[in-house]
Amino acid sequence: MRTDVGLTRRELLTNIAKAGVPAAMAATVGVKAVEAEESIPAPNVPLGLLYDATLCIGCKSCEVACNEANNTPADTDAEGLHEAPTDLNVFTRNIIKLYKPEGNSPSSFVKRQCMQCFDPGCAAGCPFEALYKDSDTGVVRWEGSRCIGCRYCTITCPYSVPRFQWRGINPLITKCELCSHRLARGLKPGCTSVCPTGAVIFGPRPALLLEAKRRIKNNPGRYYQDRVYGETDNGGTQCLYLSRVPFEKLGLPELGPEPVPAKQLRWQRRIYEYFALPAALYVGLVAVIRKNLAAHEEEAHQLEKETGLRPQL
Ligand code: SF4
Ligand code: SF4
Ligand code: SF4
Structure with missing residues (x-):
């Protein structure tokens, strides 16, 4: 009987579609980093x-x-x-x-x-x-x-x-x-x-x-x-x-x-640690860009209401 749960292919694709590859990658990094500490x-x-x-x-x-x-x-x-x-x-x-x-x-x-x-x-x-x-x-x-x-x-x-x-x-x-x-x-x-x-x-x-x-x-x-x-x-x-x-x-x-996995997981952990920071930075960067775009959109909307002109973003 299977008792554990993880990302399905459908969930992965949904994550990618909703949030972009880095977020899905970060989710995966999280799952494996936690699992690496667990024994079978x-x-x-x-x-x-x-x-x-x-x-x-x-x-x-x-x-x-x-x-x-x-x-x-x-x-x-x-x-x-x-x-x-x-x-x-x-x-x-x-x-x-x-x-x-x-x-x-x-x-x-x-x-x-x-x-x-x-x-x-x-x-x-x-x-x-x-x-x-x-x-x-x-x-x-x-x-x-x-x-x-x-x-x-x-x-x-x-x-x-x-x-x-x-x-x-x-x-x-x-x-x-x-x-x-x-x-x-x-x-x-x-x-x-x-x-x-x-x-x-x-x-x-x-x-x-x-x-x-x-x-x-x-x-x-x-x-x-x-x-x-x-x-x-x-x-x-x-x-x-x-x-x-x-x-x-x-x-x-x-x-x-x-067991070979124990050795592999130690290496994986290092690789995930190596990739985790750039992935987190990338996700943060995307969030900042999205926030700025939303602010500009609001500004443009206000300007359009006041002047009747739609500025180019
Ligand atoms: S080798 Fe594995 S899959 Fe093939 S008959 Fe034996 S138990 Fe079944
Ligand atoms: S090949 Fe060997 S293991 Fe396979 S059925 Fe024949 S005797 Fe048995
Ligand atoms: S690591 Fe290889 S031999 Fe071991 S359970 Fe998986 S497929 Fe079978």
């Missing part, structure tokens, strides 16, 4: 995925199930025969990739989708809260009516997940929202309903973390550094990973325990 509240029941790359056979059933669950077309090869996306894209919220090093080092499949970060960079970057964290499940959702298509979230996500349509004047963002529409109907996410090996499973994050640690304990030497990616990385993510190869090789960067 913990969701009631954080839901997520556990993907164990050592169990994945690369069958791509989960890719097909993701398309079906989200009513998106298959991203097929040149002959149109096989599901063959090369990366996440506007139709592909879930992709299986293969890491295959030279020599005898082990290869690995990897499933990539949104990580459902505890402190999501995409949401921290969005000026209008079009991306937000559901307070019940912690799933990072997108609300189209708030999105102005600035694509800032594609830069602030440390995992390069959100994708935009590049055509049209009202572009849509695409990313995994943990099949929230299915969860609302009591169904599991599409990808976790079909995996033949149990490589990807769904559940509350605490239970998934326990299961990951159980697998590490029961299988000495099987998992890289006996570590669960996402337990603390980037401040913690609701989608967790186990792997036999280094996580960086699978496209999961070493981000450290501090």
